[in-house]
Amino acid sequence: MNDIFVNKLKWNFVGFGLLHEKSKCINLKLYSKTGNTYSSKVFLSDDKNPIINCFSSKSIITKDNINYLNIPYLAKTSSVIIPMISINKCIGVILVGKNISNVNVNLVSFFANYLGMFIHNLQLLEQTNKVANTDTLTGLYNHRGFQEVLANELAKANASETPLSVV
Secondary structure, three states: OHHHHHHHOOOOEEEEEEEEOOOOEEEEEEEEOOOOEEEEEEEOOOOOOHHHHHHHHOOOEEEOOOHHHOOOOOOOOOEEEEEEEEOOEEEEEEEEEOOHHHOOHHHHHHHHHHHHHHHHHHHHHHHHHHHHHEOOOOOOEOHHHHHHHHHHHHHHHHHHOOOOOOO
């Protein structure tokens, strides 16, 4: 996605931020057109940050500058922040660094919503696999989970020609 946004659409940077529910923050990763990658955390308690405003209100926010990112090496430009929504729930944001008048907001919103649904489906699949392989009372692997882990460990032991013990 980064290649499409930065190289094909000629945006200065693109950023993806996903909510981490346990730590109550949005984990943000930005990719610039120069090939640099920046990571940051934006806490939900920072209600003055436009990223949190976009996330909370589920609405698109435009900014004339990127000072709110606190990344000194990133090229100064205007930006658009778009919420990633899946089933009426905001799961993250996409940031686009480009002159606001040159951004097709409908196209970016389409990408954001598509990515939101894709990520949400991955999270649901991960939860389903966890529930299918663990006992809900103890959190330990059930028979199926044990068999899957055992099969993986046997394959690794055979590939590396090392002994395997089960306790």
